[in-house]
Amino acid sequence: MASSSSSSARESELQKEVKRHDVTLDELSCLSSSRSVYQKNGNLFFLTTAKKVKIDAEKQLDHAKSELAKIRLQTRSTR
Template sequence: MASNSSHSSSARELELQKEVKRHVVALDELSCLSSSRSVYQKKGNLFFLSTAKKVKIDAEKQLDHAKSELAKIRSQV
C-alpha cells in the first residue's frame, strides 16, 4: 500500500515538474512581448483576449502555486 502512494506522489511530482517548465516557457515568451500587446489566454475550454501584462501576472501566480505544490510533495518524501 505504501508503494502505491509513493508511486502516485512521484507521478504527481513529475506532472508538477512539467507544469513548472510550461509556465517558465510561457513567462519567457510573454516577457518578449510589450506589456500592452494583446494576447489570448485560455480559461477552461475558451480563449479570451487580454494584455500580455495580465497574462504574465497570472502565469507567475500559477508558477508559484505549482512550485509550492512541488515543494510540499518533496518535503513529504
C-alpha cells in the same frame, strides 16, 4: 508503495507544469506589456493584455513550485 508511486507521478506532473509556466513567462517577457494576447479559460480563448497573462502565469508558477516543494518535503520525511 502505492502512495509513493502516486506522489512521484504527481511530482513529475508538477515538474512539467513548472517548465510550461517558465516557457510561458519567457515568451511573454518578449512582448510589450500592453500587447494583446489570447488567454485560454476552459474551452474558450479571451483577448487580454500580456501583462495580465504574465501575472496569472507567475501565480500559477508559484503555486506549482509550492506544491512541488510540499511533495518533496513529504517524500524526505517518509524515508
